[in-house]
Amino acid sequence: MAVHDTEENKRTELTDRTLECLLETVNLSRHRIFIIDNDSCKASKDVIQYHMEMVNKRTAKLSGRNLLITSDRNLGTAKAINHALRYRQHGELVIKMDNDVIIHKDGWVDEMEDVMRRMPQIGILGLKRPDLQESTYAIQLDYRSKLLEVPHEPGQRWRVVEECKHVMGTCTMINPALLDKIGYFYQMEGLYGFDDSLLCVRSQVAGFINCFLHGIDIDHIDPGNTAYSDWKNKHAGDMLVEYARTETAYRNGTKDIYYGGE
Template identity: 25%
Template structure:
């Protein structure tokens, strides 16, 4: 289905949803997305969950779900996210939602698109992380036009690891994607690296939505879980959350491989590498653009060896 904004007819955005264990959160939070009053084309990837997540995903019936897939080895979230990004049609906005995000606003996609429509210079929009996180906003500048409002990220702050748009709920303009390509598989630094590329090496602006409400629960009591009666864990010594915590390796990865991110920034600053990032999932992109396959394979193997 096509959706109309003013006089412009556009494709529904592609919504990427990558799951990895924490079945209770996936059931709760994916339900909140499917209760949205907006249109979208959802592609779900299960990153080799071991807690029944894939069985649950297979049971979902919604005409907006375009594909469901299970990767039999967890290569890390960025690898899976880029698989979904490759499915995007040229004029399609791209939304990524983490499986710990509970969206309370029903017309949240329309609100994203309204800001993009009003501010053509904006390429990337996100939402401040919700409770239980209490992050302070990085430096921002309020922007308003025709009663449409957002907070533009100030890219002059020297601490680039604090000055970024969280990847928990993020929407990208198609013209920006054409310029930057994929999430970087070479350094695997995720939203911090992506925001830095957009903020400092493209002509596009990025910012925060203020009228989309989310929560980000990291756990729940088994007795309140919507999937409790079908859960196979004993709930005393093991739950879907303890199972997830054993296999969650993102923070450990960043501690070990932050140097790749730092070298990427150095190369961007010197002009040694372009803003476009290729992907192993898109062979043509990795042939036509700079792509450090050795770095990327080391990142993939880290997750294969530690998160499965």
């Protein structure tokens, strides 16, 4: 999780609620947490420190599993996440999560992990926000999806995933086999914009499918309508042409899908 909270963008409460949610819903004896602090304000640094102390207390017998990485500047989301990816172990599933989401189900990481193990052809498995357009009956082909039954053996839970072109990066699990093929997140010029979308493109080019996992409700808790959110939207809009050019280059093979990171 990359965090860039400032006194101006007033996201400290969002980070607090998100981390509290993780403490309540994730089995910390099985999963570890990496937070990359992109030069956040003191209030958020205090919130992050508090929650990391709670995490470490609960996993005292597993010292060194969780990590807080700090930066003295805002690296941008993709570059920040890349710092954490360098610590992944061989075959380890990775979740990239935003700091403004609430997940309404205990054990959701284990469910995602179960699906990923049963469907190794999935490159990116996301949790679906209620405001997204992807559906089986979407008129626009970019948002048209299809439902797939996850293979199961007697005694295993029934699972359903929704295959689609683009998985919104609010909370996504990434197949380690995909990361072995494509490397790290690619960040275009600028701090924000389309790194999740480009990851989905690279996943498809690498021969994987992208899916949402049904049955786990999440909410995006950033209300928007702030100067910061308006800036991010404008910043992304300014990069649309570069995104389209980069996507085309990935798909026609003129740009290597493997990226070594920075």
